[in-house]
Amino acid sequence: MKKYYITTPIYYVNDRPxxxxxxxxxxxxxxxxxxxxxxxxSFFLTGLxxxxxxxxxxxxxxxxxxxxxxxxxxPAFIELWEKLNINYSDFIRTTDKRHTKIVQNILNQVYDxxxxxxxxxxxxxxISEERFITEKEVESGLFGEVKKIKEKNYFFKMSKYQSELxxxxxxxxxxxxxxxxxxxxxxxxxxxLSDLCISRPKAxxxxxxxxxxxxxxxxxxxFDALINYISAPKYxxxxxxxxxxxxxxxxxxxxxxxxxxxxxxxxxxxxxNLPLPKTIFAHGWWLTDDKKxxxxxxxxxxxLMLIDEFGVDPVRYYLMSEMVLGLDATFSMDSFTKKxxxxxxxxxxxxxxxxxxxxxxxxxxxxxxxxxxxxxLSERFNSINIxxxxxxxxxxxxxxxxxxxxxSVNGYMEKNQPWKxxxxxxxxxxxxxxxxxxxxxxxxxxxxxVMPEKSKEILAALGAKDxxxxxxxLKSGDKILKTGPIFPRIIQ
RNA sequence: GGCGGAGUAGCUCAGUUGGUUAGAGCAGCGGAAUCAUAAUCCGAAGGUCGGGAGUUCAAAUCUCUCCUCCGCUACCA
Numbered sequence: 211m212k213k214y215y216i217t218t219p220i221y222y223v224n225d226r227p228x229x230x231x232x233x234x235x236x237x238x239x240x241x242x243x244x245x246x247x248x249x250x251x252s253f254f255l256t257g258l259x260x261x262x263x264x265x266x267x268x269x270x271x272x273x274x275x276x277x278x279x280x281x282x283x284x285p286a287f288i289e290l291w292e293k294l295n296i297n298y299s300d301f302i303r304t305t306d307k308r309h310t311k312i313v314q315n316i317l318n319q320v321y322d323x324x325x326x327x328x329x330x331x332x333x334x335x336x337i338s339e340e341r342f343i344t345e346k347e348v349e350s351g352l353f354g355e356v357k358k359i360k361e362k363n364y365f366f367k368m369s370k371y372q373s374e375l376x377x378x379x380x381x382x383x384x385x386x387x388x389x390x391x392x393x394x395x396x397x398x399x400x401x402x403l404s405d406l407c408i409s410r411p412k413a414x415x416x417x418x419x420x421x422x423x424x425x426x427x428x429x430x431x432x433f434d435a436l437i438n439y440i441s442a443p444k445y446x447x448x449x450x451x452x453x454x455x456x457x458x459x460x461x462x463x464x465x466x467x468x469x470x471x472x473x474x475x476x477x478x479x480x481x482x483n484l485p486l487p488k489t490i491f492a493h494g495w496w497l498t499d500d501k502k503x504x505x506x507x508x509x510x511x512x513x514l515m516l517i518d519e520f521g522v523d524p525v526r527y528y529l530m531s532e533m534v535l536g537l538d539a540t541f542s543m544d545s546f547t548k549k550x551x552x553x554x555x556x557x558x559x560x561x562x563x564x565x566x567x568x569x570x571x572x573x574x575x576x577x578x579x580x581x582x583x584x585x586x587l588s589e590r591f592n593s594i595n596i597x598x599x600x601x602x603x604x605x606x607x608x609x610x611x612x613x614x615x616x617x618s619v620n621g622y623m624e625k626n627q628p629w630k631x632x633x634x635x636x637x638x639x640x641x642x643x644x645x646x647x648x649x650x651x652x653x654x655x656x657x658x659x660v661m662p663e664k665s666k667e668i669l670a671a672l673g674a675k676d677x678x679x680x681x682x683x684l685k686s687g688d689k690i691l692k693t694g695p696i697f698p699r700i701i702q
Numbered sequence: 703g704g705c706g707g708a709g710u711a712g713c714u715c716a717g718u719u720g721g722u723u724a725g726a727g728c729a730g731c732g733g734a735a736u737c738a739u740a741a742u743c744c745g746a747a748g749g750u751c752g753g754g755a756g757u758u759c760a761a762a763u764c765u766c767u768c769c770u771c772c773g774c775u776a777c778c779a
Binding site: 388389390391393394395396397398400401465468469532534537538539540545548549551552553555556557559560561562563564565566567568571572606607610613614617620621623624625627628629630632694695696697698699 | 704705706707708713714715716726727728729734735736737738739740741742743744772773774775776
């Protein structure tokens with residue numbers, strides 16, 4: 211069995227969860243379930259990033275301590291993941307003791323390696339923003355009271371690893387996808403890399419992990435957060451578990467945090483002398499088509515709002531099949547409805563109904579037997595290469611192929627007309643219905659990573675108990691379970 | 703300004719190393735069927751592949767140039 215370690219970013223709790231968080235997490239969940247489906251053992255990590263200035267500020271605004279703020283935000287994420295049927299293997303919070311301890315271990319280790327040094331930084335500091343700003347920002351005059359501050363801080367020797375990093379990215383030892391993102395990072399790395407300031411004086415920021423060798427400082431939030439990918443599998447605490455998981459097969463990220471993941475994180479790992487993640491995949495954004503939406507509904511709708519009305523699975527299906535690779539996609543009620551009706555209601559749902567009804571009416575609710583194990587459908591099914599699509603992160607392509615297979619089953623029905631054939635040659639009609647049912651069974655299984663619950667309903671309707679992705683598994687004579695429409699049409 | 707990506711049918715997108723009449727889904731049009739969620743199936747139509755120039759027997763695919771959109775990055779006397 212092959213291990214597959216997949217992560218989402220840990221989400222920053224200064225804001226409530228939104229479609230961006232949900233999309234990444236559904237994508238990770240889908241990939242994870244697909245990996246399990248093809249025989250890998252997936253370990254899927256997600257969690258929360260809870261330190262740093264913005265969390266401290268958000269807490270102050272609400273009049274609570276940062277710890278309380280985090281504890282009230284965490285359930286919002288966890289509940290959404292439950293609602294979205296996210297099957298994560300571990301959920302880490304950067305305030306977990308298991309995490310903070312390891313971050314401190316690592317700081318000590320990097321410090322002992324000589325990759326951390328103290329230096330004095332002098333720059334313009336905005337009182338209202340509570341951060342250093344650039345010369346240009348000072349000139350803009352938009353940052354209120356500014357003063358020049360001289361501050362001692364700890365720096366990580368990121369620059370030391372620049373050329374090694376470039377080499378690893380170019381050789382795809384660290385694969386950054388899609389390719390445009392790889393180019394972007396390499397472009398960024400053409401300029402000299404500076405060292406990374408990884409501390410904040412407690413005098414201006416308390417909410418963080420204390421630097422173990424200087425109690426006047428806390429750890430910069432990104433340095434802290436990125437470590438979650440190895441603290442969850444117990445780096446420096448349990449070698450056996452750690453070696454089983456690391457390196458990660460893929461870090462799934464949004465395109466906004468490309469640099470932190472493709473530059474900061476790999477150099478940190480190099481300093482620890484650890485292998486780099488195999489792949490960093492940056493996906494695009496969901497844009498909303500405001501014009502259309504404000505016209506028809508008077509407000510902007512998020513795909514998340516559709517869940518209560520249409521169920522989680524159709525929304526998951528829509529999100530997974532409509533976004534291409536690493537590109538942005540536009541969400542609209544109209545495109546959702548079209549996708550739902552044509553793919554799920556008309557092609558798939560209706561096919562389940564027609565097959566089940568024919569079996570019910572002509573074969574006494576029992577799965578007919580076949581007189582030939584193979585058919586054009588089995589051949590077509592065998593040509594679908596799930597792993598190939600997964601390896602290239604082409605979930606949309608895979609779903610299109612499965613849908614195309616399902617459409618071909620409708621064609622198969624039309625060509626063979628079992629509803630007529632049954633009157634002359636019941637055995638042959640049974641054979642046709644068996645193959646159509648088997649096609650639906652494997653289709654439901656192939657769709658199960660995207661639509662776990664709806665797939666179960668389809669399998670139940672067919673009376674399928676065995677979930678093997680092979681042809682000819684349905685047992686003749688087993689009872690089918692005819693139900694109402696699994697995907698009722700959306701009437702506009 | 704530099705680097706990178708995108709511009710293909712009304713819409714969303716495929717088009718591998720240049721090679722037969724440029725593909726799919728959806729929408730639209732015409733027909734068939736009536737087992738099924740007024741679902742399905744078949745057929746035709748629809749594109750000067752952003753504009754222009756070039757290389758080649760042959761270019762959506764390579765080169766140059768221009769236009770539009772997006773991303774990253776830098777910045778100015």
